[in-house]
Amino acid sequence: MSDPAPEPPLAPLVAASGNYEYLSEDYYRCQDMELSGLGLPRPTCAEALDAYIVPVALEKARMAGLAVPEWFLSNEYFHPPAVVDSINPFSRRFAVVRSEDERAKAAQQLTWNFKFAMCVQKIATTTEVIEIRVVGGRSEQTEFADWASLVHIVFAVPIATVRLLRTDNQIQFSAISILPHRTLSAQERRWADSLAGRGRG
Amino acid sequence: MGKLAIFVDRSTIARYDELEALLRFREAAEARGHDAHFLFRSEAHKIPRYDALFIRALTDPMNATYVAARVAEMHGKPVIDDSHSIAVCCDKVFMYRCLMRRSIPIPRSVFLDAAEVTAQRAEGLFAELGPELVLKAPNTSFSSHVEKVSGFEDFQRIGRRFLHRADRLVVQEFIHSTFDWRVGVLAGEPLYACQYLIPNDTFKIQATVNGHLTMAQVEAVPLRDTPPAVIHTAVAAANAIGQGLYGVDLKQTNGHVIVIEVNDNPTINVDEEDRFAPDVYERIVCYLLERDPVSVPEPRRIDDAVLIPAGSL
Numbered sequence: 001m002s003d004p005a006p007e008p009p010l011a012p013l014v015a016a017s018g019n020y021e022y023l024s025e026d027y028y029r030c031q032d033m034e035l036s037g038l039g040l041p042r043p044t045c046a047e048a049l050d051a052y053i054v055p056v057a058l059e060k061a062r063m064a065g066l067a068v069p070e071w072f073l074s075n076e077y078f079h080p081p082a083v084v085d086s087i088n089p090f091s092r093r094f095a096v097v098r099s100e101d102e103r104a105k106a107a108q109q110l111t112w113n114f115k116f117a118m119c120v121q122k123i124a125t126t127t128e129v130i131e132i133r134v135v136g137g138r139s140e141q142t143e144f145a146d147w148a149s150l151v152h153i154v155f156a157v158p159i160a161t162v163r164l165l166r167t168d169n170q171i172q173f174s175a176i177s178i179l180p181h182r183t184l185s186a187q188e189r190r191w192a193d194s195l196a197g198r199g200r201g
Numbered sequence: 202m203g204k205l206a207i208f209v210d211r212s213t214i215a216r217y218d219e220l221e222a223l224l225r226f227r228e229a230a231e232a233r234g235h236d237a238h239f240l241f242r243s244e245a246h247k248i249p250r251y252d253a254l255f256i257r258a259l260t261d262p263m264n265a266t267y268v269a270a271r272v273a274e275m276h277g278k279p280v281i282d283d284s285h286s287i288a289v290c291c292d293k294v295f296m297y298r299c300l301m302r303r304s305i306p307i308p309r310s311v312f313l314d315a316a317e318v319t320a321q322r323a324e325g326l327f328a329e330l331g332p333e334l335v336l337k338a339p340n341t342s343f344s345s346h347v348e349k350v351s352g353f354e355d356f357q358r359i360g361r362r363f364l365h366r367a368d369r370l371v372v373q374e375f376i377h378s379t380f381d382w383r384v385g386v387l388a389g390e391p392l393y394a395c396q397y398l399i400p401n402d403t404f405k406i407q408a409t410v411n412g413h414l415t416m417a418q419v420e421a422v423p424l425r426d427t428p429p430a431v432i433h434t435a436v437a438a439a440n441a442i443g444q445g446l447y448g449v450d451l452k453q454t455n456g457h458v459i460v461i462e463v464n465d466n467p468t469i470n471v472d473e474e475d476r477f478a479p480d481v482y483e484r485i486v487c488y489l490l491e492r493d494p495v496s497v498p499e500p501r502r503i504d505d506a507v508l509i510p511a512g513s514l
Binding site for chain 2 (some may be wrong): 022023024027028031035045046049050055056059060062071072073074075081087088089116117119
């Protein structure tokens with residue numbers, strides 16, 4: 001008697017909370033699904049870390065062909081203007097530092113008195129920081145529809161806030177952060193719900 | 202000839218025995234015709250210029266070491282510790298679940314969320330796992346958020362404190378021993394063995410007692426004198442995590458070997474872990490610089506998705 005044919009792999013799962021922060025309940029929910037053998041969640045734990053850790057996201061975006069600003073890690077010093085994110089196990093904050101007067105205080109706060117690193121993204125004095133809401137690769141901010149789709153493809157985070165930098169007519173990717181499901185608009189909820197049907201069958 | 206980047210931070214080079222070990226890694230690389238340079242976190246952008254990365258700093262997915270590991274991986278560079286090993290070993294819930302999935306013997310363990318840290322749940326756990334329980338925050342290092350409790354009040358107080366750091370915690374049966382085995386494993390092969398002699402005034406290998414830091418004494422043991430069951434179990438545990446460099450902690454109790462935890466980025470100090478394994482430096486250099494290059498998976502897109510509603514999480 002021959003072995004039965006292997007079961008086809010089940011469809012991947014998407015956690016729709018919009019918050020997959022490291023060691024959060026929903027991160028563990030993704031971990032539960034990964035380890036269950038029932039299919040990969042979207043995002044996986046690794047995808048969530050890639051998205052939310054700003055310098056990792058910047059490098060991943062750059063390698064996928066998205067425009068990103070020049071970035072580096074620093075312990076203390078950087079030249080303003082810059083967008084600066086903490087790389088800190090206990091705090092997730094960012095600051096837009098436009099002048100030398102703001103630099104020292106921002107660096108001290110974001111690094112917890114220079115204990116941790118920070119990610120510095122170089123910007124121009126005229127750079128505008130924009131946040132868009134992305135659900136399943138779509139955004140109600142239609143001006144940024146292409147960016148919503150691209151970021152979704154690269155990072156596989158179904159519900160996210162995406163930070164972009166606009167300088168004159170050029171737009172660069174800057175970061176991804178949570179977008180809690182409870183804050184979704186009616187349209188965004190419909191998009192989130194539609195993620196369910198897309199993969200079945 | 203390759204170029205090895207050794208990623209360090211201030212704490213790595215603060216102690217003589219760690220610094221001396223770093224210098225021996227560099228010497229081992231140079232002896233095989235390679236270059237080795239130390240990189241600090243503000244130099245992470247230089248990682249793509251190197252052929253491999255060796256991280257010698259406290260790892261955490263939320264600090265610069267994870268950035269370094271992922272940058273190396275995205276550029277196709279071999280790296281110790283790889284990002285998967287960091288993500289698994291720095292989260293004890295993830296780590297124990299990986300071990301359980303491979304049926305590696307561990308202390309009886311339960312994972313709790315905030316709603317379960319109650320006196321009623323504690324009562325059931327004390328009845329099930331014994332009169333003393335060990336609580337662990339998932340992201341503890343050097344036993345800093347590991348506590349032993351024997352009453353409901355301590356269970357709830359410490360459990361709630363640990364839940365400030367994560368949304369789950371580990372509860373385990375307490376297993377007494379006077380020492381832990383530590384077996385270093387690289388790519389599924391044992392590297393070295395030692396015993397960490399647990400100080401009399403604590404149950405951990407490192408603890409603060411009456412305001413003073415007390416640490417386990419390290420007794421190196423030749424691999425040939427290490428019980429085969431210890432080595433076999435350590436290798437199996439490491440393989441349950443990945444094919445990198447791990448320090449596996451084990452206890453022998455009632456004729457059984459139990460894995461206490463698997464650590465990425467294990468301590469390698471001169472005259473301790475390397476005492477009977479002087480080739481540890483060369484073996485790690487060879488692993489990083491003299492293997493076939495690793496491949497980097499392409500970014501994936503979401504297709505065939507099934508929704509897990511937010512309310513069900």
